[in-house]
Amino acid sequence: MKRAFKYRVYPTREQEDLLNKYLEESRQLYNSLLEESIKAYKEDGNTLLGYNLQKTALKLRKEKGFTVYAQSTQDVADRVTKSFKNFFRRVKENKSGKKQKAGYPRFKALGRYKSIAFPQYPHGFKILDDSLLPVSGVGTLKIKYLKDITGKIKTLTIKKEPTGNWYAIIIAEGEFKNENHVCESDKAVGIDVGLTSLIATSYGELIENPKILKNSEKILKIRHRQLSKKKKGSKNRNKARIRLAKAYKKVERQRKTFLHDLTNKLIKDYKIIFVEKLNINGMVRNHYLAKSILDASWNELARQLSYKAEEAGSIVLQVDPRNTSKACSNCGWINNDLTLADRIFRCQKCGIELNRDVNAAKNISRLGLGTLSRRGTESNACGDEATTTGKPIASIVAEAGKLESDLHFRNY
Ligand SMILES: [Zn+2]
Numbered sequence: 001m002k003r004a005f006k007y008r009v010y011p012t013r014e015q016e017d018l019l020n021k022y023l024e025e026s027r028q029l030y031n032s033l034l035e036e037s038i039k040a041y042k043e044d045g046n047t048l049l050g051y052n053l054q055k056t057a058l059k060l061r062k063e064k065g066f067t068v069y070a071q072s073t074q075d076v077a078d079r080v081t082k083s084f085k086n087f088f089r090r091v092k093e094n095k096s097g098k099k100q101k102a103g104y105p106r107f108k109a110l111g112r113y114k115s116i117a118f119p120q121y122p123h124g125f126k127i128l129d130d131s132l133l134p135v136s137g138v139g140t141l142k143i144k145y146l147k148d149i150t151g152k153i154k155t156l157t158i159k160k161e162p163t164g165n166w167y168a169i170i171i172a173e174g175e176f177k178n179e180n181h182v183c184e185s186d187k188a189v190g191i192d193v194g195l196t197s198l199i200a201t202s203y204g205e206l207i208e209n210p211k212i213l214k215n216s217e218k219i220l221k222i223r224h225r226q227l228s229k230k231k232k233g234s235k236n237r238n239k240a241r242i243r244l245a246k247a248y249k250k251v252e253r254q255r256k257t258f259l260h261d262l263t264n265k266l267i268k269d270y271k272i273i274f275v276e277k278l279n280i281n282g283m284v285r286n287h288y289l290a291k292s293i294l295d296a297s298w299n300e301l302a303r304q305l306s307y308k309a310e311e312a313g314s315i316v317l318q319v320d321p322r323n324t325s326k327a328c329s330n331c332g333w334i335n336n337d338l339t340l341a342d343r344i345f346r347c348q349k350c351g352i353e354l355n356r357d358v359n360a361a362k363n364i365s366r367l368g369l370g371t372l373s374r375r376g377t378e379s380n381a382c383g384d385e386a387t388t389t390g391k392p393i394a395s396i397v398a399e400a401g402k403l404e405s406d407l408h409f410r411n412y
Helices: 012-043 050-064 070-095 210-228 235-269 288-312 356-379 391-399
Strands: 003-011 115-118 132-135 139-143 152-160 164-171 188-193 199-201 272-278 317-318 344-346 351-354
Touching: 012 050, 012 070, 012 115, 012 139, 012 152, 050 070, 050 188, 050 288, 132 152, 152 210, 188 235, 188 288, 199 356, 210 235, 235 288, 272 288, 272 356, 288 351, 317 356, 344 356, 351 356
Parallel strands: 188 272, 272 317
Antiparallel strands: 003 139, 003 164, 115 152, 132 139, 152 164, 188 199, 344 351
């Protein structure tokens, strides 16, 4: 079983220039290989594919004086092979009269080649401690990386996203208990991420941010204030900026440690976990710092739950957060007057009173169970095809240009 781990990387200007150069070389190689394949196909109906195409790629690389990592050209060749296989499938369908005439695979226009693969760890790349990724021909990239890769590292893909940000996608292989089926009878929980407590569960548990984290967040606020008081361009301002950056790092580290314990417990206790889709719906507007802290917690919580669920054979399902705060979890009455200051949800219809976050968590659980049972009747296999936070992993890999067929992700 293979899994993908995706991390942001931070190339320097020089490294970015190199990466862009390799992307362009890869694109040109791709187009040349495609051209040769089409020519061969037109001449005798056969074509260069697979290993032969990989050899041609290496030859072309040398002829053109390209410096993109040699093994990365294998992947370029494999992508041409893949697009040709799709073409053959279309031709076949065409013969059986299903579709219109099949067109050849397309050439890639300038800027349309987005990723470079390093197919054979540890050739071409290494992973050093938790923030360094030496890549052949590029140098050591700074990476936002946690020590959370499990399994045996196989490949690296460096990808440029439309935002201009760069990502490293690392594929590792291991034993993941993904095959388990999740059914409605399994223990399920709804989780609400809130401002006062870190999370509330549909069973009424409230989990607070640990004191140590709260203290660090206080320090963070102080550091922000200190920075804003320093004169622009001054030495002291620079010092204050460094102190602020360190405070952020500390909070991040503490939060992650705490969230690891929390997500381990949740995964152990519950087979099905429902969380809100996206971030908290505008709850903390006008509180920039508070919001960024909250978002970071939510994102990290969702990320950890997602990959841990995958390993444990559990399911994490995201539900639409609309009205989860305002609706009564007991009778469905909507309280449109609910404000952020209201910590207790009081239903004017059925009279129930409970913590607002617990009420929201109960709604999230109810919505999630509804989605699961609907899917259960449609697909006859409980839990299949729901949108989970685990699913994007498969699509990340597909995006990266890998052959999907050699991956065995379970799409929940
Ligand atoms: Zn009610």
